[in-house]
Amino acid sequence: MRHPLPFAAAALLLPAATAALAGQSATKPVPNGKALFTEKCAMCHGPNGMGTGLLDRRVKPALLEERTDLTADYVIQAARTGIGNMPAIPRGEASDAQIKAIADYLGRGK
Numbered sequence: 001m002r003h004p005l006p007f008a009a010a011a012l013l014l015p016a017a018t019a020a021l022a023g024q025s026a027t028k029p030v031p032n033g034k035a036l037f038t039e040k041c042a043m044c045h046g047p048n049g050m051g052t053g054l055l056d057r058r059v060k061p062a063l064l065e066e067r068t069d070l071t072a073d074y075v076i077q078a079a080r081t082g083i084g085n086m087p088a089i090p091r092g093e094a095s096d097a098q099i100k101a102i103a104d105y106l107g108r109g110k
């Protein structure tokens, strides 16, 4: 005789999956933001980068990773449109999702 146990099991698992999704918060640091920053930005924004060198003339600390005033929106805009001597980063080089992860990392949830 067959009984509907698989259905009962699915009904029990579904609420758990929904709760796990709801637990994700927008301000949670994105795990790969730092790695992406190293890959896409650190050649100019590392300790010896020309971005760091130029920023040092107008903002302290010059290292983006040490800043506490950056917002994610500002970082996204700088990366997408360019700023001063920084060229815009094309989508072929870094996707919107990648830029957002970097921006969340540098903006620390702001």
Ligand code: HEC
Binding pocket: 037, 040, 041, 042, 043, 044, 045, 050, 051, 052, 054, 055, 059, 064, 070, 074, 075, 078, 079, 083, 084, 085, 086, 087, 089, 094, 099, 102, 103
């Ligand atoms: C080719 C070198 C280069 C790369 C690559 C680069 N930047 Fe920049 N970035 C600069 C320079 C140079 C400046 C300073 C612009 C100026 O003030 O003239 C700058 C400035 C900025 C600023 C403005 C900071 C401020 O206080 O106004 C942000 C934000 C920024 N970069 C984010 C990024 C991010 C995020 C990435 C990687 C996705 C990135 N940059 C990659 C060269 C670069």
